[in-house]
Amino acid sequence: MSTEPAASTLARPRTRPAWHVATVAETRRETPTAVRLVLDVPTWPGSEAGAHLDLRLTAPDGYQASRSYSVAASTPAAPGSPGQVVLAVDEVPDGEVSPFLVRDVRPGDQLELHGPLGAFFVWRPGQSTRPVQLVAGGSGVVPLYAMAAAHAAAADETPFRLLYSVRTPDDVWFADELAALAGPTLALDLVYTRRAPEGTADVVGRLTRESFAARVLPAAERPRVYVCGSTGFVETVAGWLQELGHAAGDIHTERFGGLT
Ligand SMILES: Cc1cc2nc3c(=O)[nH]c(=O)nc-3n(C[C@H](O)[C@H](O)[C@H](O)COP(=O)(O)OP(=O)(O)OC[C@H]3O[C@@H](n4cnc5c(N)ncnc54)[C@H](O)[C@@H]3O)c2cc1C
Incomplete structure (x- = not known):
């Protein structure tokens, strides 16, 4: 008997994320x-x-x-109903793609998507009972919001915390959704770098190594940490985490580009 695979097997491409045609159903101002x-x-x-x-x-x-x-949120396609994907895009001044997505895309427009991608920077319900510390800078909250929402939807009992650095209250992404999640399932800690909400005593300013250390779960609790934001933000935070004793293997990072 031949051990050669059939020609049709050789010709078949390996399974990989496909390209999908997406139709814009809705656009909404996020910030x-x-x-x-x-x-x-x-x-x-x-x-x-x-x-x-x-x-x-x-x-x-x-x-x-x-x-x-x-992907901020998604539902798979089912017979008779399309899948849905929610993205949130920040305008990078002089960027090639993001200004078009933020200013020009309209309902009915078609875009092409390739994915889903990324197996390392994901959170799965029931994966571990160790606490989770999320750290977001600006637009970097998108995948971390997805994790917090999935955690709540699964009624997963893993302790979850989100430290989220934004410039002003107007710059909080998924503000209503995060406010609804905050409480027993999500400890939400917002840091304002330029302006805090009126009437609050929140200190305004960038995170420092000391203020960061006081606001995140200590290394002794062995949290799994997910950090996302600009390249500069992620590298600074990842450096602090290692200095604070978190194992490199417990620190998951995603860099969106840009320095600040
Ligand atoms: C895995 C991954 C996930 C991402 N998810 C998101 C997301 O959910 N929402 C989102 O808004 N962006 C996200 N980004 C960033 C996104 O891919 C683009 O880099 C961003 O939209 C800028 O594209 P552009 O074509 O407008 O700018 P470009 O024309 O590519 O770049 C113009 C200039 O801006 C700089 N730049 C590029 N990206 C950034 C940035 N993020 N911040 C500041 N300066 C930048 C470049 O170095 C360059 O100098 C993600 C990036 C990665 C790698």
Whole structure:
């Protein structure tokens, strides 16, 4: 008997995330500089909390540009109903792709998505009973919001904390959703770097190593830590975590680009 695989097996591509055609169902202002995009995706298989995808735009002359975006929420396609993917995009001044997504995309427009992608920066219900510390800077909250929402939806009892650094109260992404999650299932700690909510005594300013250490779970509790934001934010926070005694293997990072 031959051990050669059949020609059809050789010709079959390995299973890999597919390209999907998405139709914009809704656009909503998220913050003064960011927009939320709700996309209908008839072939979307669903995604784990923390996953991302590649979004591709094609110009009329055929020029293409793609960028990665984290999935804030998604539901898989089912017979008779398309899947849905929620993204949130911040406008990077002079950027190639994000200004178009924030300013020009309208309901009915079509975009191409490749994914879901990313197996390392995900949180799965029941994965571990160790506490989870999430640390977000600005737009970096997107995959961490997905994790917090999945944690609540699964009624998972793992302690969850989110330390979220934003410039002002107007810059909080998923503000209503995070406020609804905050409480027994999510310890939410907002840090304002430029302006705090009126009438509060919150200290305004960037996190320092000392203020960070006072606000996150200590290394002795062996939390699994997920950090997401600009490259500069993530590298600073990851450095502090290691100095505070967190094992490198417990620190999961996702860098969105940019320095601040
Ligand atoms: C895994 C992953 C997930 C991501 N998820 C999100 C998300 O959910 N929401 C979101 O808004 N962005 C997200 N990003 C960032 C996104 O992929 C783009 O980098 C961003 O939208 C800028 O693209 P652009 O084409 O407008 O800018 P570009 O034309 O690529 O860059 C223009 C200039 O801006 C700088 N720059 C690039 N990215 C950033 C940034 N994030 N902050 C500041 N400066 C930057 C570049 O170095 C360059 O100087 C993610 C990135 C990765 C790798």
